[in-house]
Amino acid sequence: MSSASNAASLSSREVIRRRHEALAYRFCGPAVLLLGLTVIAPVLFVLVASLTDYRLGRTTFQWIGLGNYVTMFSSPYVWQALRNSAVYTAIVVPLSVFLALFVAVLIHGRTTSRRFYEIVYFLPVASTLTAMSIVWSYVLNGRIGPLADLMASMGLPRLDFFSDDSLALSGLAIIGIWRLVGYNVVLFLAGLTTIPAEVQDAASLDGMDNFFDRLRYVTWPLLAPTTVLVIVLNCIQAFQVFDTVAVLTNGGPRGATNMLLYEINTQSFGSLKIGYGSALTVLYLILIGGFSILQVALSDRKGES
Amino acid sequence: MHGKDIKITGIRKDFGATNVLKSIDLHVRKGEFLTLLGPSGCGKSTLLRLIAGFDVPTSGSIEIGGRDVTRLAPKEREIAMVFQSYALYPHMTARRNMSVPLEMQRLSFAQRLPGAALVSGKIRQIRKEIAVDVERVCEQLGLASLLDRKPAQLSGGQRQRVAVGRALVREPSVFLMDEPLSNLDAKLRNQLREELADLQRRTGITFVFVTHDQKEAMALSDRIALMQGGQVVQCGTPDEIYRVPNHVSVARFVGSVAINEIPVAIRNEDLFAGPFALGLRAAGAPDGAYMLAIRAEALEPVPQSSDAVCLQLPVAHVEYSGSEVFVRCSGRDIGTEWIRFQVPVEQFAQLRAGGHLGDTVSLRLRAHGAHVFTLAGERMPAVLVNRYETNGLRHVLSV
Numbered sequence: 070m071s072s073a074s075n076a077a078s079l080s081s082r083e084v085i086r087r088r089h090e091a092l093a094y095r096f097c098g099p100a101v102l103l104l105g106l107t108v109i110a111p112v113l114f115v116l117v118a119s120l121t122d123y124r125l126g127r128t129t130f131q132w133i134g135l136g137n138y139v140t141m142f143s144s145p146y147v148w149q150a151l152r153n154s155a156v157y158t159a160i161v162v163p164l165s166v167f168l169a170l171f172v173a174v175l176i177h178g179r180t181t182s183r184r185f186y187e188i189v190y191f192l193p194v195a196s197t198l199t200a201m202s203i204v205w206s207y208v209l210n211g212r213i214g215p216l217a218d219l220m221a222s223m224g225l226p227r228l229d230f231f232s233d234d235s236l237a238l239s240g241l242a243i244i245g246i247w248r249l250v251g252y253n254v255v256l257f258l259a260g261l262t263t264i265p266a267e268v269q270d271a272a273s274l275d276g277m278d279n280f281f282d283r284l285r286y287v288t289w290p291l292l293a294p295t296t297v298l299v300i301v302l303n304c305i306q307a308f309q310v311f312d313t314v315a316v317l318t319n320g321g322p323r324g325a326t327n328m329l330l331y332e333i334n335t336q337s338f339g340s341l342k343i344g345y346g347s348a349l350t351v352l353y354l355i356l357i358g359g360f361s362i363l364q365v366a367l368s369d370r371k372g373e374s
Numbered sequence: 375m376h377g378k379d380i381k382i383t384g385i386r387k388d389f390g391a392t393n394v395l396k397s398i399d400l401h402v403r404k405g406e407f408l409t410l411l412g413p414s415g416c417g418k419s420t421l422l423r424l425i426a427g428f429d430v431p432t433s434g435s436i437e438i439g440g441r442d443v444t445r446l447a448p449k450e451r452e453i454a455m456v457f458q459s460y461a462l463y464p465h466m467t468a469r470r471n472m473s474v475p476l477e478m479q480r481l482s483f484a485q486r487l488p489g490a491a492l493v494s495g496k497i498r499q500i501r502k503e504i505a506v507d508v509e510r511v512c513e514q515l516g517l518a519s520l521l522d523r524k525p526a527q528l529s530g531g532q533r534q535r536v537a538v539g540r541a542l543v544r545e546p547s548v549f550l551m552d553e554p555l556s557n558l559d560a561k562l563r564n565q566l567r568e569e570l571a572d573l574q575r576r577t578g579i580t581f582v583f584v585t586h587d588q589k590e591a592m593a594l595s596d597r598i599a600l601m602q603g604g605q606v607v608q609c610g611t612p613d614e615i616y617r618v619p620n621h622v623s624v625a626r627f628v629g630s631v632a633i634n635e636i637p638v639a640i641r642n643e644d645l646f647a648g649p650f651a652l653g654l655r656a657a658g659a660p661d662g663a664y665m666l667a668i669r670a671e672a673l674e675p676v677p678q679s680s681d682a683v684c685l686q687l688p689v690a691h692v693e694y695s696g697s698e699v700f701v702r703c704s705g706r707d708i709g710t711e712w713i714r715f716q717v718p719v720e721q722f723a724q725l726r727a728g729g730h731l732g733d734t735v736s737l738r739l740r741a742h743g744a745h746v747f748t749l750a751g752e753r754m755p756a757v758l759v760n761r762y763e764t765n766g767l768r769h770v771l772s773v
Contacts, residue, residue: 109714251582265459265461267457267458267461268461268462268464269453269461270423270426270428270448270457271455271457271461271462271463271540272463273428273447273448273449274426274427274448274449274454275453275474275475275478275540275544276448276449276475276478277447277478278447279483281483282478282483282486284748286463286474287463290463290465290466291464291465293465326510336641336732
């Protein structure tokens with residue numbers, strides 16, 4: 070009797086569990102659908118398209134296997150774009166991480182003026198980069214720009230960043246740093262609030278009260294998880310640079326600022342070679358994916374210790 | 375190592391419009407264990423932070439060993455501190471946690487640059503001395519086996535010991551502790567309490583200890599400064615604080631069982647509570663209304679036939695706790711809520727068997743353990759004595 074009722078209640082519990090499961094799937098449904106339509110389907114499309122010679126506007130295409138990839142890796146433009154992207158990242162990331170760490174620690178120490186500085190440093194992130202690029206093109210202009218005027222008044226040569234192929238990439242890097250510092254400052258400030266006040270007190274008691282000692286022995290080590298996150302996010306963003314290239318240099322002069330995303334744009338929508346552009350996009354996805362995996366791996370390691 | 379005295383004069387601290395410390399005068403003697411005791415929000419931690427130098431007082435001065443340190447940086451005050459959360463550096467091993475303070479003290483900025491020890495023999499020598507000093511402190515505290523672990527790999531008690539070690543290596547004159555035992559379980563707390571007492575005796579450093587636990591304060595301190603509402607209400611030995619509270623709030627705060635408060639009237643030096651004559655005399659006290667505070671152990675249940683003057687109260691609740699029995703009576707007849715007292719189990723059994731402790735109980739009040747305060751809470755200077763006689767002997771138990 071009792072075992073029978075047990076079995077009955079067990080099976081009714083099972084029914085309820087299944088009903089909950091079904092409900093859970095229904096709740097996930099819209100998100101899964103959206104993710105599929107906006108992320109997974111386009112990625113699949115790009116993967117398929119990269120195996121064809123499809124051109125925008127045509128009604129036919131042919132399968133060419135890995136032909137696009139062969140073309141891609143033998144193209145000097147692709148290699149130049151990759152090199153430019155790498156150099157740009159190598160300039161922008163370390164400088165914007167260190168500058169932001171510095172600024173964040175300084176801002177964190179302010180009490181009344183803290184809000185003001187937070188807003189000042191965050192403004193570049195909130196502004197439209199396309200519009201700001203035009204302001205920067207004026208600032209960095211060799212003939213009418215205030216920077217060139219300033220350098221001339223000190224007896225230095227007038228640098229014209231965007232017409233000199235040895236300087237153009239640095240010019241873009243300056244704008245990139247200007248924008249990323251603000252973004253990083255916000256992340257570092259968030260990280261700083263997680264450092265316990267008592268540890269800071271202990272540090273000042275133990276004699277770590279000058280700026281560099283505090284940074285070296287306490288603040289930076291405790292910000293290690295934040296730093297890893299910031300570096301990876303910055304690498305991704307540096308590889309994604311496009312607005313400034315498109316507005317200011319169009320990849321020039323002589324390909325000096327042609328970067329990966331701009332090359333994809335040129336090939337896909339300039340030359341209308343969707344198939345080839347898709348192959349480039351796959352390369353781009355692999356690189357960005359690599360950074361993301363690196364970040365997950367590094368932050369997992371932090372979580373264990 | 376030897377301690378230095380701390381002289382706190384007229385310290386006031388405001389945070390914005392909020393006044394946290396009113397006007398603190400306190401002299402911590404050389405080599406003494408002084409506890410700042412009080413409920414949370416009384417300003418004890420703020421005072422400790424001012425002594426440490428994390429905050430600057432709004433007015434007043436602090437001297438350590440005769441040197442005015444009011445505006446000196448924490449590291450220049452010859453003090454060390456153990457924090458409630460231990461505040462160890464989480465990314466450093468226990469050894470590093472203890473050696474970093476010494477590196478900061480003995481090596482210059484340039485000497486601490488990475489690789490500097492490779493070029494200079496002098497730096498290597500100093501680092502060797504630091505390692506020796508760390509080892510010595512570790513042996514004292516039994517930390518040797520834990521040196522290469524990081525704080526996350528240590529238990530609460532071990533972290534606490536490393537924190538004490540980090541404070542000790544710098545050979546401070548004053549040792550500040552902000553509720554260092556409150557994050558530990560009861561057994562460990564008792565053990566570390568003893569270790570701290572031994573440490574203080576052995577080193578002769580001046581200890582200033584902050585706690586809200588009056589038992590801890592009683593057990594450890596040479597003297598207790600009881601704080602309330604941003605003021606030191608009383609400063610004295612644990613015995614003085616317990617036996618001669620100078621304010622009703624002090625009497626309320628110390629003692630493991632809540633003190634009983636009875637509104638009383640004094641007429642011709644005799645004390646009355648409602649209809650009862652209490653058998654207590656306050657010599658020289660003017661007539662009027664007062665507050666009597668009496669400890670649970672100063673209430674003695676007596677047989678109801680006894681001719682001694684006593685209180686008769688209805689029993690509300692009986693609670694056994696091993697050797698003692700706690701009894702709670704209704705105090706409605708005498709104008710208060712509850713009256714609590716305790717009796718040894720055997721005596722309780724006897725009284726109950728004799729029918730003297732049932733629905734009601736008769737209580738005799740002992741002058742020893744009773745205090746009279748004005749309605750404003752100030753202690754009455756009058757000496758309280760019992761006025762009943764037994765066996766022809768006059769009991770005069772003064773305070």
